[in-house]
Amino acid sequence: MTDHLxxxxxxxxxxxxxxxxxxxxxxxxxxxMKLMEGLAEAQRLLDAGRARVxxxxxxxxxxxxxxxxxxxxxxxxxxxxxIASVTGTGAGDASRLVKVGEATAPRMTxxxxxxxxRHPFVAEALAAGRIGSPAASAIITMLDRxxxxxxxxxxxxxxRTLVEKAPGLAxxxxxxxxxxxxxxLDPAGVARREDELRADRSTHMYEDRNGMxxxxxxxxxxxxxxxxxxxxAYVTAQLAAQRDETAxxxxxxxxxxxxxxxxxxxxxxxxxxASKDLPVQGATVVVRIDHADLVNETGYATIDGLTQPxxxxxxxxxxxxxAIISCVLGADSEVxxxxxxxxxYTEPQKLVLVERDGGCAMCGAPPSHTKAHHLRWWxxxxxxxxxxxxxLLCESCHHRIHDNxxxxxxxxxxxxxxxxxxxxxxxxxxxxxxxxGRARFDYAA
Numbered sequence: 001m002t003d004h005l006x007x008x009x010x011x012x013x014x015x016x017x018x019x020x021x022x023x024x025x026x027x028x029x030x031x032x033m034k035l036m037e038g039l040a041e042a043q044r045l046l047d048a049g050r051a052r053v054x055x056x057x058x059x060x061x062x063x064x065x066x067x068x069x070x071x072x073x074x075x076x077x078x079x080x081x082x083i084a085s086v087t088g089t090g091a092g093d094a095s096r097l098v099k100v101g102e103a104t105a106p107r108m109t110x111x112x113x114x115x116x117x118r119h120p121f122v123a124e125a126l127a128a129g130r131i132g133s134p135a136a137s138a139i140i141t142m143l144d145r146x147x148x149x150x151x152x153x154x155x156x157x158x159x160r161t162l163v164e165k166a167p168g169l170a171x172x173x174x175x176x177x178x179x180x181x182x183x184x185l186d187p188a189g190v191a192r193r194e195d196e197l198r199a200d201r202s203t204h205m206y207e208d209r210n211g212m213x214x215x216x217x218x219x220x221x222x223x224x225x226x227x228x229x230x231x232x233a234y235v236t237a238q239l240a241a242q243r244d245e246t247a248x249x250x251x252x253x254x255x256x257x258x259x260x261x262x263x264x265x266x267x268x269x270x271x272x273x274a275s276k277d278l279p280v281q282g283a284t285v286v287v288r289i290d291h292a293d294l295v296n297e298t299g300y301a302t303i304d305g306l307t308q309p310x311x312x313x314x315x316x317x318x319x320x321x322x323a324i325i326s327c328v329l330g331a332d333s334e335v336x337x338x339x340x341x342x343x344x345y346t347e348p349q350k351l352v353l354v355e356r357d358g359g360c361a362m363c364g365a366p367p368s369h370t371k372a373h374h375l376r377w378w379x380x381x382x383x384x385x386x387x388x389x390x391x392l393l394c395e396s397c398h399h400r401i402h403d404n405x406x407x408x409x410x411x412x413x414x415x416x417x418x419x420x421x422x423x424x425x426x427x428x429x430x431x432x433x434x435x436x437g438r439a440r441f442d443y444a445a
Contacts, residue, residue, distance in 0.1 A: 048129065051136070057071070135166045158185055183309035229285045297312045362421055364441065
């Protein structure tokens with residue numbers, strides 16, 4: 001007989017060995033990290049158990065049982081309300097838990113034969129504690145949404161790919177990956193969603209009782225990308241200027257204040273301000289699309305800094321506008337090295353690095369928050385200023401890599417190369433490489 005709670009008990013026991021009766025402050029940094037990883041695994045295994053139990057509560061509360069159903073005998077109108085009450089969550093969370101449990105539980109035919117779960121890869125990863133119920137729910141919901149518009153083989157490949165890439169990604173990062181996977185499986189749906197977003201764009205303005213003008217806006221990706229690029233570039237320029245100032249922190253504007261200043265500066269300039277010095281060096285919107293998709297008008301395009309894919313028609317339209325750079329990729333995109341003629345990376349080289357890394361290769365920060373850094377230092381190692389020796393990093397990750405002993409390895413050439421971050425031994429004794437750059441978040445079945 002299978003002990004369904006044995007993995008959960010083992011994970012808790014491992015955490016107890018580390019912590020137990022010890023004060024948390026007495027644990028070494030390595031032990032704290034191992035403890036957190038163990039507790040996170042226990043949480044994922046607990047999620048798997050809760051999902052199975054929730055599905056069984058739903059089964060024993062199915063409508064045909066009437067008043068004899070489990071939920072009604074417990075005094076609840078449906079299983080979702082019962083689960084929400086017991087777990088202290090909302091109805092939405094309870095409903096998602098039931099959905100995950102039903103999609104990952106073995107199925108029983110009318111003849112009594114047991115069949116695999118509807119989503120076997122998700123079920124196996126959930127039971128093993130590699131993913132939790134939030135990631136499982138995101139995968140299941142998306143796959144069910146596109147099931148009628150994609151082949152069973154494509155859906156199965158997508159499920160396997162998403163399960164493999166989920167560990168190590170934060171919720172917002174994984175959501176980006178799932179969005180790209182859905183666009184891959186249902187490219188026609190990109191245009192449909194795009195029409196809905198475009199129809200929903202709006203700006204509301206009013207003056208509050210204190211005399212402040214309040215502006216609330218919603219933009220679809222096509223209209224929002226230039227706005228986002230300008231504001232981020234403006235803020236980046238202001239932060240760079242602050243480093244040279246001696247004003248105390250108390251009088252320096254906050255990020256939200258600088259974003260408001262960016263909009264005001266843009267409006268003033270557009271209304272005919274004589275000053276043409278817009279502080280937005282590097283404010284570029286890059287729209288990328290595969291050549292085959294561009295020719296055949298299939299697939300989708302992506303915009304730097306935005307999660308939502310756009311249709312081929314929108315990519316063409318944006319490429320025809322100003323300050324938009326279209327990046328058309330062949331099957332094996334490669335870029336020639338620039339050698340050591342210059343220490344600083346040129347704008348074309350930075351755009352190539354953006355294409356490969358997608359922003360900060362380590363944390364995923366937008367391209368406007370990054371700088372190109374040499375892997376082999378220019379002065380110390382005679383490192384060349386070429387693509388294979390460059391990586392985009394934000395200031396925080398750049399310091400973290402140099403201060404804490406991380407290594408970076410580039411695998412491959414051109415924009416299809418992969419960036420690997422190798423942790424120091426005190427972080428991971430095995431020094432297991434961690435995938436970074438655009439490849440970490442891009443979906444590829």
